[in-house]
Amino acid sequence: MLRIRRIYDNVLPVNKSTLSQVQEILRSQFPAIDPKEIETIAEKLRNPFKQRFRMILFVAESIKGKVHGFALLLHEPEIRFTYLDWIATASARAGAGIGGALYDRIRQESLALKVGGLFYECLPDDADNCPDPAELKQNQARLRFYERYGARPIVDTAYESPVKPEDTGMPHLVFDDLGTDRTLRKTFARQVVRAVLERKYAAYCPADYVDRVVASFRDDPVHLRPYRYVKPETVIKMVESRSTEQIALIVNDRHDIHHVNERGYVESPVRVKSILKIIEPSGLFTRIKPRPFADKHLTAVHDADFVSYLKRACAEVPAGKSLYPYIFPIRNKTRPPKEPSVLSGYYCIDTFTPINANAYLAARRSVDCALTAAREILDGRRLAYALIRPPGHHAERRSFGGFCYFNNNAIAAQYLCAHGKVAILDVDYHHGNGGQDIFYRRSDVLTVSLHCHPKFAYPYFCGFEEERGEGEGEGFNLNIALPEALDGEKYRNALSRALRRIEEYRPQFLVIGLGLDPAKGDPTGTWSLTLRDFAANGRMIGALGLPMVVVQEGGYRTQTLGKNALAFFRGLIEGADQWADSRHAPTHRIHGVVLRDGVVPEDGPRVRRLVEVTGFFHPDEIDVAEELVVERLQKGNASGYHFVMADHYGRLAGYACFGPIPCTASSFDLYWIAVHPDFQGRGLGRRLLVEAERRIKAAGGSRIYVDTSQRVQYASTRAFYESCGYHLETVLKDFYAVGDGKAIYCKARI
Incomplete structure (x- = not known):
């Protein structure tokens, strides 16, 4: 075949x-x-x-x-x-x-x-x-x-x-x-x-x-x-319209074993059936049977003790019974509770996500479906859809909740990131706290979530815009928290911001946490998105032109679930075709960069990490870079060190440090200019230099001096200064070491 x-x-x-x-x-x-x-x-x-x-x-x-x-x-x-x-x-x-x-x-x-x-x-x-x-x-x-x-x-x-x-x-x-x-x-x-x-x-x-x-x-x-x-x-006259490659559809064939009959439990099997009823006759999808995957993919994103607990606890609950957490012990990892009814609260974040005999089995099959979808992408498809329940985006590294047990889209992203950078776009009404928790300190997976503000909506304790990542992951988590009442137009404005961030990140793959609960009339949401809005959202996302894994998350108004899902996928295909049929050279412009002149205590370690990762500087030089920030914090202007810091969604993307040269009338030294490798070649270094020059001129400076090494690896640095109007004044031979001279550049009349 x-x-x-x-x-x-x-x-x-x-x-x-x-x-x-x-x-x-x-x-x-x-x-x-x-x-x-x-x-x-x-x-x-x-x-x-x-x-x-x-x-x-x-x-x-x-x-x-x-x-x-x-x-x-x-x-x-x-x-x-x-x-x-x-x-x-x-x-x-x-x-x-x-x-x-x-x-x-x-x-x-x-x-x-x-x-x-x-x-x-x-x-x-x-x-x-x-x-x-x-x-x-x-x-x-x-x-x-x-x-x-x-x-x-x-x-x-x-x-x-x-x-x-x-x-x-x-x-x-x-x-x-x-x-x-x-x-x-x-x-x-x-x-x-x-x-x-x-x-x-x-x-x-x-x-x-x-x-x-x-x-x-x-x-x-x-x-x-x-x-x-x-x-x-x-002569053959007829030419059929372009046949779109079908979307791989992987359905959790065991989803209906997880059927909680308690009143008000909206995460029910009819969700999957109502979507399938509408999308399958469209001809846009081809069914792919889920493949089994090893547990190592689970423990790549979830703690092993959490996975073991969930498997064991579900197996111990009698058939037809459900265990709900009602006590939430302080998380003392060395002293977890022994009582099963209490231990569930040790790993759960709410009171309405039960442990029962089939929860683990259904959730584990959802993981297989998400990984099968990711495998289809690695096998060359552009679009794959894991239609699953239970959902997963509220499951954190060592906790479950929000109807979610394992984080399916995070597991798919982890699987894909062995082959390139991955972005997760969560478009559920509720915050994707699980993905945020799992990847918060990593830079190889960008997590973006559009959701109702946590002061109005579950999970309430996270999803705030100031949560941007930590350490290496600083700047790689974007929360776009939206008002309690929202229509499609305002949603698309927010989605545009999310897509710009993804474009800047330039991932090789996109994982979409597809929540259909932003729809008008959804019992768990307050927004009013319509059929047309879901189609428009799909077109915008599809126009990124990335290979995409779509993982089903929320959406509980069964009367419109299937129609909204089909509208989204039609839009996704239209957007992908639009991308394929247009100029799409990658942009080098960086959106979202904010320049500031003050330094904060966190800037010392940030500067150190940035200078280290460039690979240009000796350990002694790296120490000095951090010391200058500390001295500025301690002495202010009296230190003689002034900074221009470039932040990108809370992450330090680059900086410049300059100051007046003692005993001169109007000469300044440019001590440092450094740009993170992710932003090099995209105009940020020149922007920092122009801003430093502007501030030096405002302070009465008329000449700027900058020095650099004569080593071969600094050739691009020297070329950068020369392209910005700096002229070589002199070379001090063997200044740094034998064969490594100091090249001194100057720019006058700034």
């Missing part, structure tokens, strides 16, 4: 393997290709407009990932045409229908992009221009195949004329109107030909040749060669 899959980048290990197989097919089938062109495919996918074309790669592969063919399409969005650069099958699969399936997919994509036509080259199919019988037969078969779709070579132009006198067998330019019966207009054709020759053949076609070929398109409409191989009435 084969599937046709689009490859967006080479971030995933599975995509690296796929690209390697594509490159091998190119080498074996087209030995005359420049090896450099083959090697740059991955780079062109990552930087789509570097060659002034957007590259789109489709592969036909087996379920086990063996590539049997591929098609590489170039898209020009301004002139609005597509160009089929390569279509090839592995030699062993020739004639198996793979080429036809790939061409159908290319036509669907082109039509969806609303282009004026699909173009490509074919070698000549007449004996005068192709004397080799075997090649002639192959060329004729290829043009016969394309004629079935109405695609024919352009004639009565100079496109086939040789670039050099010795050139022979020049290709035809073929036009496919994509079944629209659209004629090829002269102006459009000229633009297409110029773009192809100037961009694709820039190193081969001189300007006068390009001008001559373009000028040769005189007929309007441009002439196409008459049908040579098929009858016009047999």
Whole structure:
């Protein structure tokens, strides 16, 4: 069984393997290709407009990932045409229908992009221009195949004329109107030909040749060669709309064993059934059976003693009974309670999440579902949905609550982060306290939660905006706490802020904690989001263009659950397609940076960590960097040290330290300027320098001196100062060590 899959980048290990197989097919089938062109495919996918074309790669592969063919399409969005650069099958699969399936997919994509036509080259199919019988037969078969779709070579132009006198067998330019019966207009054709020759053949076609070929398109409409191989009435006219890759749907097939019948327990099995009833007939999803995963994935985010307790306690509760915590002992880890009814409160955060015989079994299966969804993403899918209950986002490292036992989205994020940075976006009405707790001191997983303010909503004790992370995780937790009453427009304003933060983080994967409880009428919420709002939210999130795992969290109004879920996923697909069809070079602009001139006691350790992580400075220098902050805190202006600190969502992203040079009239020293590696190359260093210069000038300074090492690793630092208008005044040879001189730069008249 084969599937046709689009490859967006080479971030995933599975995509690296796929690209390697594509490159091998190119080498074996087209030995005359420049090896450099083959090697740059991955780079062109990552930087789509570097060659002034957007590259789109489709592969036909087996379920086990063996590539049997591929098609590489170039898209020009301004002139609005597509160009089929390569279509090839592995030699062993020739004639198996793979080429036809790939061409159908290319036509669907082109039509969806609303282009004026699909173009490509074919070698000549007449004996005068192709004397080799075997090649002639192959060329004729290829043009016969394309004629079935109405695609024919352009004639009565100079496109086939040789670039050099010795050139022979020049290709035809073929036009496919994509079944629209659209004629090829002269102006459009000229633009297409110029773009192809100037961009694709820039190193081969001189300007006068390009001008001559373009000028040769005189007929309007441009002439196409008459049908040579098929009858016009047999041409395949229909092009189906682009077939969207189906979303992997992994349903907890054991969710209904966890059925708590107490009155008011809204986390019931009907939630999953009401969603499935609406989304499955849509055709957007394909069911994937959950796979079993080892317990090590649980204990990667939850304490082992907590996992052991939950497993044991659930097994000990009689069938049909539930144990609710009613005493909450102070968390003394060395002296936990012995009584089961009391011990539940040692690990639980509320009074309404029960321990019962099936809670562990259902929650454990939810974990398998979330991990299966993550595995589908690593296997090359762009979207996977774990439709599960019980939910998980309130489960912390060593506690459960809020109907949640294990933190499914955190476990999925932990699984993915072995392959790149991960962001968790929690869009449940209630705060995602579990993810915050688990990743609060880590920088490899960004946690973002939009929720009703904890002064109004569960869990009440956390979710405040000042909670931004600690230590290495400082700045990697973003809480957006929202009012008790909220409509869709105001929600989208907050969502925009969350998505900007995620874009800045530049993760490889996104895990979405999908709460449907922001909906109007939800029994656990107070907001009023409608069907249209969920669709709009999905479009905004999908436009990030990231591989996404969606994990079901809350949502308890069963009358609208399925409709809202379907609207969200339709929006998610539309947003992903919008991203795929547009320019999406990564932005280097940093949002959310705040500059301040005061230092606080926490800045000493922050500065130390920042300077250490740059890797540029000796231990003695690192000590000095922290000491300057301490001296400023102790002596204020009298210390002679002034700071500009750059905070990014509560995290120190960079800083500059400067001060007046004693015994001079208006000269200042720039003692330090350091930027965290995550922010280097994005303009923050220059921004800090400009701000320091502004403050020095305001203080009466007219000259700034800065010194740095002459070692090779400081070449970029020296280039930075020179690009900012600093001139080398002198070099003190062997100042730091033999062969390591001090370069002194100066900027005057600031």
